Amino acid sequence: MIIEDFKIERYFARYEFAAKYLLSSSDCDGYSLKYVLDLASPEELARWETQTLGYTETKGSPALRAAISRHYQSIGTDDLLVLSPGEANFCLMNVLLEKGDEVICMAPMYQSLYQVAESIGCTIAFWEPEKDGDWYYDPARLQDLISSKTRLIIVNFPHNPTGYLPSAGDWAEIVNIARENNLFLFSDEMYHLLGSTAANDIQPACDLYENAISLWGMSKSFGLAGLRIGWLASRNKAILQKIEAFKDYLTICSSGPSEILAAIALNHHQSFIGPNNEKIRYNISSFGDFQKRNDDLLEFYRPKGGSTAFVKLKTPLGAMQYAESLVEKTGIMMLPSETFEYGTNYARIGFGRSNLPEILAAWEQYHRRL
Secondary structure, eight states, X not given: OOOOOOHHHHXXXXXXXXXXXXSOOOSOOOOOHHHHHHHOOHHHHHHHHTOOSSOOOTTOOHHHHHHHHTTOSSOOGGGEEEEOHHHHHHHHHHHHOOTTOEEEEESSOOTHHHHHHHXXXXXXXXXXXXXXXXXXXXXXXXXHHOOTTEEEEEEESSOTTTOXXXXXXXXXXXXXXXXXXXXXXEEEOTTTTSSOOTTTOOOOGGGTOTTEEEEEESSSSSSOGGGOOEEEEOSOHHHXXXXXXXXXXXXXXXXXXXXXXXXXXXXXXXXXXXXXXXXXXXXXXHHHHHHHHXXXXXXXXXXXXXXXXXXXXXXXXXXXXHHHHHHHHHOEEOEEGGGGTSOSSEEEEEOOOTTHHHHHHHHHHHHHHO
């Protein structure tokens, strides 16, 4: 397979560990190993202390899959496959799609969610939002994109980068469109439970439709990106079995210590997701105040969920040029919309890091100097 460079990740590779400030991270501050272990029950702690550094089960350990399954209504331990999130997407596309298939994917979108399919030889139809200033993905537009060759719909809610989250009614309609057209639905739910409230949260796709495959993991909601643990959940066991076999050519299995730490976090999820949501709410409020003071710089629409927003820049420079100037002059790394292959006027803002107010102060000072 010949595949294009992953623009977002290549941009992060340049600056993530060199820049003073990260304005556009989609994850939350990472929790310490001590924080995780201090929450462990005696049984969990014993499992950690006796863990050997050998191979683990390809599917994921029974203890981890049991901890995951408690977060779904209809998913049992046999309806789960543990693997890293990027690997999950790569495996799924390779076992599900063939050259000539058509795939519908939201735009803007994290590149790997459509690039793998495109590199296989699929045609991508992009489901774009309404252009009314706020972000809205109309299910009617999704329906219009379906053809006789469509095999897969790819969605991501809460959405990276816009922070869009559909209403319960629109979500039901999206799932029903997949069902009525007998299509697979791949739902990237890496930001599940982040930024949303009980009133506007939506159910995982795998609980609503037998041919839906949901992706979740530890990187975003839990602030444990370093574990490299994610999973696919689906009632379509045949697809999971094919992905499991494909995984034999990649990681084969996950890290044993990572699986134990992930199970601890899942069993004590409010101690991870709760503080992250408090931080996100505070940072969104701070950013709203920043935008009001600097309305000549950007437009901002409060995200409905997740940990990011996609803001429209009002600078005369393109987003990439502005971002390069910003990081050079201030040490602030901003992710421009060119890395999402979505125009030249937007930038992603991340709300999961505790130092966002400090970053905004430095950015505001730079803007005022200009």
